[in-house]
Amino acid sequence: MQSRMKPHLFYTFLTIFAATAVVTLLALTGKVTVVEGYLGWLVSAFLVESAGAVIALFRGAKFFEEPPERHAPHPLKLSAANQNDSETLRLPALKGGWMLCFIGQKQGEILNAVFSGLRKPFSATGDGKEFSSGLAYWGIIPTWNWIAACQDPKYPVMERGLKHFERVRPDILAQLGKPFHYVSLGVGDGRIDSKLLGALPIPPRALYYFPIDFSPEMLRMGIEPVRTFAEPGRREVVPIQLDFAEREYAGELRQMVEQFVNSDPVLFGLVGNTLANFEDDTQLLKTIPSLLRPQDRLLLGISFTDQLSGELATRAADEYRHSKRFARFLTSAVLQNTDLSLGQGSLQFEGTVETEKALFVKMFFRNKSGKNLRFRLPEGEPVQFPKDDTIRLYVSRKYLRQSLRTMLKKADLEVAWSDYYTYDTASSFGSAIMLVKKAK
Ligand SMILES: C[S@@+](CC[C@H](N)C(=O)[O-])C[C@H]1O[C@@H](n2cnc3c(N)ncnc32)[C@H](O)[C@@H]1O
Numbered sequence: 001m002q003s004r005m006k007p008h009l010f011y012t013f014l015t016i017f018a019a020t021a022v023v024t025l026l027a028l029t030g031k032v033t034v035v036e037g038y039l040g041w042l043v044s045a046f047l048v049e050s051a052g053a054v055i056a057l058f059r060g061a062k063f064f065e066e067p068p069e070r071h072a073p074h075p076l077k078l079s080a081a082n083q084n085d086s087e088t089l090r091l092p093a094l095k096g097g098w099m100l101c102f103i104g105q106k107q108g109e110i111l112n113a114v115f116s117g118l119r120k121p122f123s124a125t126g127d128g129k130e131f132s133s134g135l136a137y138w139g140i141i142p143t144w145n146w147i148a149a150c151q152d153p154k155y156p157v158m159e160r161g162l163k164h165f166e167r168v169r170p171d172i173l174a175q176l177g178k179p180f181h182y183v184s185l186g187v188g189d190g191r192i193d194s195k196l197l198g199a200l201p202i203p204p205r206a207l208y209y210f211p212i213d214f215s216p217e218m219l220r221m222g223i224e225p226v227r228t229f230a231e232p233g234r235r236e237v238v239p240i241q242l243d244f245a246e247r248e249y250a251g252e253l254r255q256m257v258e259q260f261v262n263s264d265p266v267l268f269g270l271v272g273n274t275l276a277n278f279e280d281d282t283q284l285l286k287t288i289p290s291l292l293r294p295q296d297r298l299l300l301g302i303s304f305t306d307q308l309s310g311e312l313a314t315r316a317a318d319e320y321r322h323s324k325r326f327a328r329f330l331t332s333a334v335l336q337n338t339d340l341s342l343g344q345g346s347l348q349f350e351g352t353v354e355t356e357k358a359l360f361v362k363m364f365f366r367n368k369s370g371k372n373l374r375f376r377l378p379e380g381e382p383v384q385f386p387k388d389d390t391i392r393l394y395v396s397r398k399y400l401r402q403s404l405r406t407m408l409k410k411a412d413l414e415v416a417w418s419d420y421y422t423y424d425t426a427s428s429f430g431s432a433i434m435l436v437k438k439a440k
């Protein structure tokens with residue numbers, strides 16, 4: 001309203017000014033006759049209006065204008081590594097809480113994958129409706145709860161892997177023997193990555209660290225422990241959101257990484273027993289050779305067992321059963337994507353044996369209300385959830401040592417170095433860390 005008034009006032013003033021000027025000039029030159037005594041008033045009005053116009057013009061004009069101040073959210077500058085003639089891509093250095101991130105997938109696609117998992121038919125055994133691998137971590141609440149679960153002394157799986165990693169880190173570095181860039185396949189809470197990055201030697205141009213994750217929120221939180229190491233021109237952080245299990249994305253990831261590092265060797269990390277979370281873990285291993293060039297290595301961190309039995313499978317399930325924080329992580333995917341209440345169901349942890357391969361732990365939510373229920377997906381679609389139906393939330397494994405070597409061989413991968421640490425002698429459960437290369 002105020003802005004529309006301004007032109008009206010301007011043109012009204014201009015008209016009065018012009019009229020006063022014309023009448024005054026005509027009267028002064030004797031072209032028109034003005035009633036005696038009014039000519040003085042006319043001249044005064046004309047002079048006052050002229051003075052007003054001049055003052056207004058002076059006030060509007062900025063004779064000594066300073067260049068406008070730019071309020072960038074945080075200072076941006078090109079990294080030193082890119083100021084010389086290097087052929088690597090240029091990255092701005094972001095200070096404070098900023099993160100530059102490549103998003104590979106439409107979030108709608110991921111939401112659709114969640115919906116189709118939840119529309120699957122009835123299964124009383126956790127083999128119908130599901131959050132398939134990776135989807136259980138997707139979104140802010142699951143991310144948040146995952147990070148809390150990793151810190152829970154009652155869920156020691158991640159902590160043990162971390163301790164083992166710290167113990168063998170000097171051996172890993174000695175085996176690598178030269179600087180490597182690092183691509184973390186599934187960043188999680190970022191603790192292992194930060195332990196590695198602090199120790200990796202810096203390649204001549206810079207060390208590029210690529211945290212990869214399905215969940216943008218996981219990337220955001222997972223790079224926090226690494227921020228202290230990020231140093232423009234020395235250690236560059238390039239987060240990438242994508243599903244590394246999709247062969248197509250794996251190809252794109254490799255191309256993208258190569259654009260930054262050229263032919264420098266790259267270490268890919270699949271640690272924290274992430275491989276075991278994939279229903280089709282064999283298929284995932286088969287995508288790894290499409291990432292690795294002869295000079296690259298895969299750092300594989302998994303859980304192992306020396307034997308397979310029903311009793312051991314139940315023990316493996318017990319490692320997850322007793323942590324409230326882990327349970328909160330599991331159910332957060334249900335709460336985020338349906339309108340079910342936790343009181344309507346119960347969490348079940350079931351350990352079985354995968355013949356000659358692994359102890360397999362399946363975790364699912366069962367309709368225990370005694371009634372046929374119906375839940376809604378976030379966009380409103382109703383889904384039948386009959387009595388005793390299940391939603392599979394998460395799977396994990398402990399691999400038989402020998403079976404892992406066979407799986408790697410079948411995927412055209414070869415173990416270059418390995419270390420097995422048994423943390424529970426009664427069950428013979430342990431953590432294995434390996435350096436793997438593409439078979440010749
Ligand atoms: C078991 S956590 C391990 C995290 C970390 N490497 C560690 O050792 O603490 C698995 C991580 O992989 C991510 N993830 C799982 N499936 C994925 C997929 N298909 N593509 C990308 N990220 C995935 C999850 O979001 C999660 O951050």
